[in-house]
Amino acid sequence: MTTRFFGDTALLTGRSLRHITRSPDTIITTAVMPIAFMLLFVYVFGGAIQTGSGQYVNYLLPGILLITIASGISYTAYRLFLDVQGGIFERFQSMPIARSSLLWARVLTSLVANVISLVVVVLVALLMGFRSGAGVLSWLAVAGILSLFTLALTWLAVIPGLTAKSVDGASAFSYPLIFLPFISSAFVTTETMPGPVRAFAENQPVTSIVNTIRDLYTRQPVGTDIGIALAWCLGLLAVAYAVAIGIYHRKIS
Amino acid sequence: MTTGQVRGPAIQVRALERSYGELHVLRGVDFEVARGSIFALLGSNGAGKTTVVRILATLLKADAGTVTVAGFDVARQAANVRESISLTGQFAAVDEVLTGRENLVLMARLRRVKDAGHVADDLLARFQLTDAARRRVATYSGGMRRRLDIAMSLIGNPPVIFLDEPTTGLDPRGRIEVWNCVKELTVRGTTVLLTTQYLDEAEQLADRIAILHEGRIIAGGTLAELKQLLPPAKVEYVEKQPTLEDVFLAVVGANSQDADPDAGDRSVGNNK
Numbered sequence: 001m002t003t004r005f006f007g008d009t010a011l012l013t014g015r016s017l018r019h020i021t022r023s024p025d026t027i028i029t030t031a032v033m034p035i036a037f038m039l040l041f042v043y044v045f046g047g048a049i050q051t052g053s054g055q056y057v058n059y060l061l062p063g064i065l066l067i068t069i070a071s072g073i074s075y076t077a078y079r080l081f082l083d084v085q086g087g088i089f090e091r092f093q094s095m096p097i098a099r100s101s102l103l104w105a106r107v108l109t110s111l112v113a114n115v116i117s118l119v120v121v122v123l124v125a126l127l128m129g130f131r132s133g134a135g136v137l138s139w140l141a142v143a144g145i146l147s148l149f150t151l152a153l154t155w156l157a158v159i160p161g162l163t164a165k166s167v168d169g170a171s172a173f174s175y176p177l178i179f180l181p182f183i184s185s186a187f188v189t190t191e192t193m194p195g196p197v198r199a200f201a202e203n204q205p206v207t208s209i210v211n212t213i214r215d216l217y218t219r220q221p222v223g224t225d226i227g228i229a230l231a232w233c234l235g236l237l238a239v240a241y242a243v244a245i246g247i248y249h250r251k252i253s
Numbered sequence: 254m255t256t257g258q259v260r261g262p263a264i265q266v267r268a269l270e271r272s273y274g275e276l277h278v279l280r281g282v283d284f285e286v287a288r289g290s291i292f293a294l295l296g297s298n299g300a301g302k303t304t305v306v307r308i309l310a311t312l313l314k315a316d317a318g319t320v321t322v323a324g325f326d327v328a329r330q331a332a333n334v335r336e337s338i339s340l341t342g343q344f345a346a347v348d349e350v351l352t353g354r355e356n357l358v359l360m361a362r363l364r365r366v367k368d369a370g371h372v373a374d375d376l377l378a379r380f381q382l383t384d385a386a387r388r389r390v391a392t393y394s395g396g397m398r399r400r401l402d403i404a405m406s407l408i409g410n411p412p413v414i415f416l417d418e419p420t421t422g423l424d425p426r427g428r429i430e431v432w433n434c435v436k437e438l439t440v441r442g443t444t445v446l447l448t449t450q451y452l453d454e455a456e457q458l459a460d461r462i463a464i465l466h467e468g469r470i471i472a473g474g475t476l477a478e479l480k481q482l483l484p485p486a487k488v489e490y491v492e493k494q495p496t497l498e499d500v501f502l503a504v505v506g507a508n509s510q511d512a513d514p515d516a517g518d519r520s521v522g523n524n525k
């Protein structure tokens with residue numbers, strides 16, 4: 001049964017990866033908004049924002065990367081919704097294949113698509129003057145945290161993908177996720193925020209993840225942030241996965 | 254044919270019940286489908302036809318009753334049932350981003366069929382899709398999609414095929430294309446359960462017909478048996494007028510098999 005699971009997941013992942021290679025515009029579209037934010041904040045607002053020494057683009061990039069992921073996973077929800085809506089989901093479910101392979105194929109495809117978008121955004125940041133002295137291990141750690149965050153948000157995206165009643169509903173859930181970095185340390189330091197806002201900003205997941213990534217590529221010690229960041233990612237992943245699988249089993253039985 | 258089958262009808266449904274909340278959709282449905290026959294489940298919209306098909310295809314659980322497909326119980330031996338069936342749902346469930354051939358190859362690989370490419374090419378030829386094989390399905394006409402959809406269902410030669418409203422939304426020529434495909438299936442010994450709301454479709458295709466109404470089968474049998482439910486036919490003499498369908502097909506060319514976007518123009522030219 002497990003060989004069947006891996007074989008079927010590989011076949012179906014090949015299928016959904018073709019959706020991406022045949023419409024590269026979907027990756028462009030998901031990368032456009034974070035790049036637009038980056039241009040806006042570096043060249044319009046950036047001059048007036050005090051974040052300490054160094055280039056503002058260096059300060060900004062971690063938050064932009066999280067926005068890229070939040071915008072990327074709405075595509076996962078959208079494609080999954082189309083599978084359910086179009087009947088191909090039922091066709092696969094009525095076939096002798098490993099039944100969870102359809103979800104895993106979408107999740108793996110989401111990881112690949114987000115990696116491509118993230119690379120595009122980092123390349124644009126480099127053109128805008130982003131520089132880092134981080135070594136290979138630090139970059140691997142950044143990649144690991146971003147992958148974990150992508151995985152957690154992807155499983156979260158599976159929930160609306162399976163339950164939405166319309167295309168708009170399937171992708172609308174990502175809007176709050178895209179704006180969460182604005183109320184965090186991603187764009188400005190939290191010290192200037194009024195009490196309750198600051199309290200929220202400092203205790204929501206984005207701040208710890210952003211601080212960790214920023215410390216990693218500015219070669220600062222990561223401190224306690226990395227533990228909090230990993231706890232948020234793993235906790236969100238566990239809850240989103242459990243809920244998504246629960247909905248899936250109710251849907252197919 | 255698939256192993257593990259026992260003798261007996263291909264599909265057996267006994268006292269099948271299913272509700273959605275307060276709505277009692279199926280209130281005790283009974284029918285049997287003989288091996289190698291075409292059985293039409295006829296009913297108006299919302300009669301519960303799709304609910305029956307979804308239960309038979311292991312996509313939905315019944316509230317009560319027993320259902321066996323190819324000798325396997327749908328509740329207890331769902332995996333065996335899935336090995337024995339193919340479902341063609343109400344909307345052509347094809348991947349629009351992939352080409353027609355890629356759709357078939359994907360199905361063949363998922364069904365662990367040897368030589369997937371060869372199987373795909375054979376089916377493309379059989380369903381007159383060879384010319385369109387390397388085009389994305391998004392560019393196909395409704396009739397072509399349905400043909401591809403049915404071709405995908407044949408991969409691995411499942412002994413039982415469910416066709417849920419296979420011609421809904423098709424133009425008259427597309428319907429005839431699909432009907433020809435379905436007729437060909439039984440030549441190969443496949444059992445077909447077809448749902449439709451079109452009476453002429455059931456007349457054209459089915460060996461036996463059952464009428465599903467308000468959650469029960471209210472009449473069933475061969476077309477001749479069903480006709481006997483009514484008083485004997487009176488003999489009347491009427492002028493045989495061509496139907497609009499006859500006219501339409503004569504004008505656009507009923508022989509033209511390929512529903513290519515420009516095939517229509519060509520066949521009109523042929524008829525002049």
